[in-house]
Amino acid sequence: MENFEPVVVAFACHYCAYTAADMAGTKRLSYPPNVKIIRVPCTGKVDMLHIMKAFEKGADGVCVAACLDGDCHFRTGNVRAASHVDAVRKLLDEIGVGGERLEMVALSAGMGERFAQIATEITEKIRKLGPSPVRKVSVAAGAA
Amino acid sequence: MITAERKPLSELVECVRPYGRILLLGCNECVTVCAAGGRKEVGLLASSLKMAFSKDGKNLDIKEITLERQCDPEYVEELAPHMGEAEAVLSMACGCGVQEVARRFMDKPVFPAVNTKFMGASERQGIWSERCAGCGDCVLGITGGICPIARCSKQLMNGPCGGSSGGKCEVDAEMDCAWQLIWDRLKALGLEKRYEENMPAKDWRPGRGAGPRKIIREDLAR
Structure with a gap:
């Protein structure tokens, strides 16, 4: 467990969080490489199944990074994403993976520092929670 | 439409625990509209079950099929080529669909994955109420x-x-x-x-x- 490096998948909205991550890079801010970013056109496009598949394939944590309240480029995509995240959290609790492994955060395109901070906090939180209970099997199956 | 709700995952896990290969069925009709047992819900349940068993080190093989209608023999017949490899069937259709699959494939255990509720209408997205x-x-x-x-x-x-x-x-x-x-x-x-x-x-x-x-x-x- 000492060598455990969590895998965190971040679904980042093109109009805010992804740009914030880009800005973090431009500003030469460091954040843990554990966070694997998937750019999405809007977090409202992140299907519940996308999140589930991330866990199924071995992610220890997932983060959905959306625009600030009222700032969605498509008006209510971030609101819809919040409902999806709530539903998947309940499902993860039901499965026994733990809903706390799924986070939703909101930030604007200019928040490079905030993105780096969130990436660090989530990585540390997942590190404390330990490997996902499904990770061992899925990683072994993937290697086979 | 006929409305339904997914059964608790713990109940479904116990249903399929004795088996290694299951056929998970959805239906494109009423249960799709009430978001209980359509293609998307089949995908979510398959993923949930796989993870639930993965935790215990068991690899559950799930084949997902969503029929146009599960309460008509013509569509249920489409399952025949896939039934040989399945040890059990878990159906997300309403009670009518589950029974039609059970009737056609006498030698396969068939389990319902949803509780069929009532004939209802949509009040708005996500809310259905009894009407008939x-x-x-x-x-x-x-x-x-x-x-x-x-x-x-x-x-x-x-x-x-x-x-x-x-x-x-x-x-x-x-x-x-x-x-x-x-x-x-x-x-x-x-x-x-x-x-x-x-x-x-x-x-x-x-x-x-x-x-x-x-x-x-x-x-x-x-």
Whole structure:
């Protein structure tokens, strides 16, 4: 467990969080490489199944990074994403993976520092929670 | 539509625990519309079950198939080529679909993945409510288009009862009193007089009063 490096998948909205991550890079801010970013056109496009598949394939944590309240480029995509995240959290609790492994955060395109901070906090939180209970099997199956 | 809700995952896990390869079925009709057992819900349940077993080190092989309609033998027949490799079937269709699959494939254990609830309508996205009880003798024409059988908690034919208060039902303060709705609608139609006419006791035989029902359209059945 000492060598455990969590895998965190971040679904980042093109109009805010992804740009914030880009800005973090431009500003030469460091954040843990554990966070694997998937750019999405809007977090409202992140299907519940996308999140589930991330866990199924071995992610220890997932983060959905959306625009600030009222700032969605498509008006209510971030609101819809919040409902999806709530539903998947309940499902993860039901499965026994733990809903706390799924986070939703909101930030604007200019928040490079905030993105780096969130990436660090989530990585540390997942590190404390330990490997996902499904990770061992899925990683072994993937290697086979 | 027929509405349904997924059973608790723990119950489904126990159903499929003895098996290694299962066929997980969805239906493209009612359960898709009420977001209980369509293609998407099949995907979510498959993923959930795989993870639930992965935790215990077991690899569950799930094949996902969503039929156009699971209550028609023509569509259920499409499952024949896939049935050989399946040890058990888990169906997200309503009770009708589950039974049709069980009838066609006698040697396969078939489990329901949803609890079938009622015939209802969408109030808005994500909210469905009961509208029809299938009583077999529709009275909507004289009750202003609001069903006292399905929507009155006491199934009163001459309501409301004394539990109607402020347009709500005594059973649940959030529930509309069906007879208030009927009165409001009759008034809007200018048919208040109809309310004065007592309805006779309902004949329940066209409902479930005479056992399971069957419709035979001879021109179609030949």
